[in-house]
Amino acid sequence: MTLNAPEQKDDLKGAVEAILMVTDAPISLVALATALEQPVNIVRDLVIALRDEYDNASRGFELREVGGGWRLYVRADYDWAVRMFMANENPTKLSQAALETLAVIAYKQPISRGQVASIRAVNVDSVVRTLLSRGLITELYTDSETGAINYGTTDLMLELLGLNSLDELPPVSPHLPDANSDFDA
Numbered sequence: 001m002t003l004n005a006p007e008q009k010d011d012l013k014g015a016v017e018a019i020l021m022v023t024d025a026p027i028s029l030v031a032l033a034t035a036l037e038q039p040v041n042i043v044r045d046l047v048i049a050l051r052d053e054y055d056n057a058s059r060g061f062e063l064r065e066v067g068g069g070w071r072l073y074v075r076a077d078y079d080w081a082v083r084m085f086m087a088n089e090n091p092t093k094l095s096q097a098a099l100e101t102l103a104v105i106a107y108k109q110p111i112s113r114g115q116v117a118s119i120r121a122v123n124v125d126s127v128v129r130t131l132l133s134r135g136l137i138t139e140l141y142t143d144s145e146t147g148a149i150n151y152g153t154t155d156l157m158l159e160l161l162g163l164n165s166l167d168e169l170p171p172v173s174p175h176l177p178d179a180n181s182d183f184d185a
Contacts, residue, residue, distance in 0.1 A: 012036065013046045020050075024129065026069030067142045067149065083156055086135045094130075101127045102136060102157070106169060109152035110140045116151075136160075 015036055019027065033043040047070055051063040060078045063070060074082050094102065101124050104116050117124045128151065131137040136157040140150045158164065 009046075012038065012042075013050065016043065016046045017050060020063065020070065020072050023071065026065075026067040026071040028069040031069070067147045083135045086133060087156070094134075095127075097122070097124075098127050098130055102131055102153070105131070105137055105151050106153050106157070106166065107172060109166075110150035111152075112143065112146070112148035112150050114148060 016032060019032060019035060029040050029044050029047065032047070033040040036043065047063070051070075054061065054063050060075055060081070061072050062075045064073050097120075100120060101116055104119050105111055108115070108119070113124060113128050116128070128137070132139075132151075135154055137151045138154050140152045142149050153166070158166070163169065
């Protein structure tokens with residue numbers, strides 16, 4: 001596809017937007033350019049144009065460059081609406097895996113998805129997505145060295161547990177086996 005006609009540029013812009021809508025992790029300009037078989041500089045210009053367009057239109061979402069790529073996020077001004085929606089849409093109980101993952105994040109935050117997976121010894125990708133979608137955890141920051149997103153709990157999690165702060169979480173140590181105990185018993 002060449003970008004001679006304005007319609008072709010709009011089509012390509014729409015294609016970039018569609019890809020950004022379905023990704024759940026930041027996508028690099030190189031990956032976008034490769035997928036669309038376009039030069040990186042053209043894709044960069046389209047991404048910047050989309051970002052500016054979203055900012056100027058006061059949309060409920062924004063396009064941000066994070067972790068070496070681009071991703072759509074809920075605009076901070078509308079976090080309250082998403083929290084309310086998620087609280088009403090997901091009244092179901094959390095699975096055991098989600099509860100365990102939430103506990104690890106609550107006690108060890110800030111913590112990356114890989115660190116949670118290491119502690120739980122299972123893949124936690126879908127569980128983390130569920131906790132994010134329900135507003136129980138949030139992305140705190142992206143580690144500049146590893147690019148890993150670090151997570152923490154939200155005020156909604158505290159509210160649902162009836163806690164005022166993380167300091168009110170019960171201590172874990174009384175529930176851990178004694179170092180001298182016989183694990184086979």
